[in-house]
Amino acid sequence: MLKRSSSLPVKRNQASMSELKTGSTSLFLGARSLIMCTILLFGVCSSYLVTATLLACSATLLFYHIQSKYNYWAVRGVKSPPATPFLGHTLQRLGIKMPFMEFFDDLYFNYNGRDFCGYYDFLQPGLFIGNPEIIKSILVKDFDHFADRRTFDLGKVNPIANDMLSNATGQHWRFIRGVVSPAFTSGKTRRLFPLMNNRAIHLLQLTREEAKKGSVEAHALCGKYTMDSIASCAFGIECDAYSSEAETFPVMAARVMQLSPARALKILVLLVAPKIAEVTQRLGIDFTSPEFHFFRHVVTNTLRLREKWGLRRGDILDMFLESNLNDKNGPSDNIITAQAILFILAGYNNTANTLALTLHLLAHHPDVQAELRREIAAEMERCGGQHIPHDRLVKMPYLDAVVSESLRLYPAAPVIERICTKPCTIAGTSIHLRKGQPVLIPIWSIHRDPQHWPQPTKFVPERFLGESKDSITPYSYLPFSHGPRSCIGIKFSLLSVKIGLVHLLTSMKLLVAKESRHPIALNPRVLTLQPKDGVFINFVPCSFEETLREETMLYPTNSDKDTNNM
Known part of the structure; x- marks a missing residue:
């Protein structure tokens, strides 16, 4: 009777040890899985984080690059109104964002456009001129530098238009x-x-x-x-x-x-x-x-x-x-x-x-x-x-x-546009225009x-x-x-x-x-x-x-x- 009774705790201890080992193994496996999942999740999150960081940095760099384009006139001491990123003043000039007459008058009376000021066609800087003497130079005296209007080559699809x-x-x-x-x-x-x-x-x-x-x-x-x-x-x-x-x-x-x-x-x-x-x-x-x-x-x-x-x-x-x-x-x-x-x-x-x-x-x-x-x-x-x-x-x-x-x-023509066909310094100013830059003459405002x-x-x-x-x-x-x-x-x-x-x-x-x-x-x-x-x-x-x-x-x-x- 005593032997039987003494053997029971031993078996129970062995069972407990076995359960403990099994529980420890399960706990270890669970912990390892948790660690692996954590590492995997961290990796995924890190990947998204790195990607997001790179995108944010790229967007920031692009934004500052675009903004630097809109400093073109400021570094030359020429006034110009604030520009919309990527679009410049294109929507205003075409009458989409506001009546074009109001935009011209704003440039003319508020940004020195009565003489000359800057604006932006998308990213392209252009010059807005209201000074009659400079206008004479653009249209007559220096005509060879401003002989073209803004045009599009349609020769391959509509020769008559060209x-x-x-x-x-x-x-x-x-x-x-x-x-x-x-x-x-x-x-x-x-x-x-x-x-x-x-x-x-x-x-x-x-x-x-x-x-x-x-x-x-x-x-x-x-x-x-x-x-x-x-x-x-x-x-x-x-x-x-x-x-x-x-x-x-x-x-x-x-x-x-x-x-x-x-x-x-x-x-x-x-x-x-x-x-x-x-x-x-x-x-x-x-x-x-x-x-x-x-x-x-x-x-x-x-x-x-x-x-x-x-x-x-x-x-x-x-x-x-x-x-x-x-x-x-x-x-x-x-x-x-x-x-x-x-x-x-x-x-x-x-x-x-x-x-x-x-x-x-x-x-x-x-x-x-x-x-x-x-x-x-x-x-x-x-x-x-x-x-x-x-x-x-x-x-x-x-x-x-x-x-x-x-x-x-x-x-009949409320605005005149000319394109600079070869580099030119505007008469009576220190403003230098590159080939391809546009010039606007606001007849409406003048x-x-x-x-x-x-x-x-x-x-x-x-x-x-x-x-x-x-x-x-x-x-x-x-x-x-x-x-x-x-x-x-x-x-x-x-x-x-x-x-x-x-x-x-x-x-x-x-x-x-x-x-x-x-x-x-x-x-x-x-x-x-x-x-x-x-x-x-x-x-x-x-x-x-x-x-x-x-x-x-x-x-x-x-x-x-x-x-x-x-």
């Missing part, structure tokens, strides 16, 4: 300018006068029809007139005629200026990855729009028919044909087509804007309207009551002053600077008469730019506006419509000063003689006005 005068560069631009310029001299523009006069008569007819319905949206009306003038003078087409081309032309011309999603995508590809555009073009995706093909077909066919049958209309196509006859190195069909399409892109909207906004200003300033109508009456009397001929119309001082003042307030224009927001045509005109600071008035790269169609555009005004004012009174607001609201997202909500005017048919008598009683003549208190 032949446009506005998009051509270097020697190619010089060649095109040389063969195109003769078609836009004063003498050649005089030849277009009968065609333009016919379109102005059609404008008056359209206005009478529209006026019967109430107030007229003048911007759309002027757009039709401008399109008629361009179609007739540049393409040899009368848009109110009954032919397939005449019916199709306004539709295709409108489409040229429409930015569909597909066209926006093509433009993006052209700008960001032109090589991809070339490949896709070879695969059958045409980057030349159907509208360009249409205009090339119209111009080519018209030229061939005129050469074959000797037909002449006295329009721009005839002038190009004469250039080919006189010079075997004259413009090719592509160059002629390119300039005709450029007429639409550059001339249509700008001319329509100028005419519509001038009508708006006249409606809101009946005294100016009365003075202009008196000048028209005096000229008509000198011409025996007939329509005013070209040579007299272009010399009418008050008509010219009215249009000039309208263009001061609403310039035209509204009280240092150059007393009471700059007021519509005062007398600024452009007599001694007041003689005292204008040179290069402070640039509605169509200046120098060799200025607008080649300026005479055509001004003549179109003046003819339209004369025809309307001889048969219509311009009154303020209830929908009209003054000053007029402009679209902040469009770089051509396009009216935001339309231009509404009441056109009231009137007797020219009776209106003159009424206005003589209501408003003083120009000679009675005090123009020294502007």
